[in-house]
Amino acid sequence: MIEISLRKELLGSGGTMELAVELRIESGSFVAIAGESGSGKTTLLRILAGLERAEGRIVVDGAPWMEGRRSLPPRKRRIGFVFQDYALFENMTVRENLLFVRPDRALAERLMALCSLEALAERYPATLSGGQQQRVALCRALMGEPKLLLMDEPLSALDPAMRRRLQEDIARLHREFGTTTLMVSHDPAEIYRLADRVLTLEQGRIVGDAAPLESLLETAGSQKFSFRGELLEIVRRDVLHVAVVAIGQQIVEVVLDRREVERLQPGETVLVSTKAFAPVLSPEPSR
Amino acid sequence: MSGIDWTPFLLSFKLAGVTTLILFVLALPLAWWLARTRSRAKPLVEAVTALPIVLPPSVLGFYLLWGLSAQSPLGAFFEETLGVKLVFSFPGLVVASCLYSFPFMVQPLQSGFESLNRHMIEAAWLAGKSSWQTLWRVALPNIKPALLTALIVTFAHTVGEFGVVLMVGGSIPGETRVASVAIYEYVETMEYGRAHLYSAIMLGMSFAVLLGVALFNRSRSRNRGGDR
Secondary structure (H helix, E strand, O other), rough: EEEEEEEEEEEEEEEEEEEEEEEOOOOOOOOEEOOOOOHHHHHHHHHHOOOOOOOOEEEOOOOEEEEEOOOOHHHHHOOOEOOOOOOOOOOOOOHHHHHHOOHHHHHHHHHHHHOHHHHHOOHHHHHHOOOHHHHHHHHHHHHHHOOEEEOOOOOOOOOOOHHHHHHHHHHHHHHOOOOOOEEEEHHHHHHHHHOOEEEEEEOEEEEEOOHHHHHHHHOOOOEEEEEEEEEEEEEEOEEEEEEEEEEEOOEEEEOOHHHHHOOOOOOOOEEEEOOOOOOOOOOOOOO | OOOOOHHHHHHHHHHHHHHHHHHHHHHHHHHHHHHHOOOHHHHHHHHHHHHHHHHHHHHHHHHHHHOOOOOOOOHHHHHHHHHHOOOOOOHHHHHHHHHHHHHHHHHHHHHHHOOOOOHHHHHHHHHOOOOOHHHHHHHHHHHHHHHHHHHHHHHHHHHHHHHHHHHHOOOOOOOOOOOHHHHHHHHHOOOHHHEEEEEEEEHHHHHHHHHHHHHHHHHHHHHHOOOO
16 A cells, blocks of 8 residues: 655645645555646656655555655665666666566566567667567566556657557556556557556646546547547638648548637647537537 | 887877766766766756867866966875875876767767667666666677777877967976977977878878778678678
């Protein structure tokens, strides 16, 4: 069981903001942290790792990691951390990267086998692809048999196929080791596949705490079919305005009326929904 | 003109070697600290460190002459307690060279450490390593070009110094008469043949060292990017 109660002043893009988090996490659970950038997700992970200071309390399995002014340094916390940019030790081979954490050969070989890295054991990080490097980083993070595995958008720099592959590796390692895990992620599919609990952070506060399905379903009310997308551009065609919207990997066009054009800004996040099988963005169509 | 007297060159290299070694030990922790600190004292320390770059060598030499002489507390301490005379002596030249070449060791190391991925350093801490282990096993091996630059530039800069050594060391053959001072004296006494010879040797060696560094860095960058 991990008990977290902390606060910290953050300097965000919109002035100062207070990160204030009260949280209990069951041992062995896999928690995803979602939320817009600047909401404090990365800072929360870094405070848990001891890489940033904060006020409050962190107790892990009865052992205080942070209490008032006393704070355990990162190296004494038994944390596994996976960074978005892999952060492997460039001067060491894959195997050396793992053994540097702890000279436990059996564990290193087991981890490499679980992530199909045996053939790459003698290679240096600079010669590996992004996906391969992140698999090494994942194994390295588990070498210390951490109490807590923290992952900061670990897969966001990878292409979709590699991301899928890594998700399977993460899931396998979680089944195998049962490490309590916190993962920052923006990808609903990834969260759904991996996590058993989703926290949503907004302006430094937890505004959502639910199971993945409950948290991720966007549809509400009478809109049975609804997709979140990014409004890329509004183009004028004869008398019509057409919005070009990116939904996931797809681009769609939606016809707009003039009043909607005034309300919408390219770059905005919009909800594209159908009502009674007629695609609409507004309840009031005109010429 | 009889055979070449190599003593001034040997003395120059001995001085540069000792200075480089001492400065590596002194500058490493400071550069490591400067690269990571958020302390308000950082600009102050950086300014003091960089002083020898902008000060005229004669100013540095004058202060050193004054500071190291038996009239000053430091010079008196060395002479009375340790029996080491710091003015017009080889140990004095080492002290002077260390001060004079200090920024040339600190700055490349510092910028090398600053260019490292911060997350890589944090990963070492999270792996349970101390700051010292992180420096020695992760940070230093990953800044090899900067490390090489620091060592070579410090060495070369010490070989090339003139004003400070002349003021602090004078020109005692076999003790403080380094190559640059020897060349100056040959010009003074109008022995241009020897001055030419010594200068050409210095020029050739300096070029060879710098070419060697450039070739090393090139082969290294090729190996790094080659087999992606």
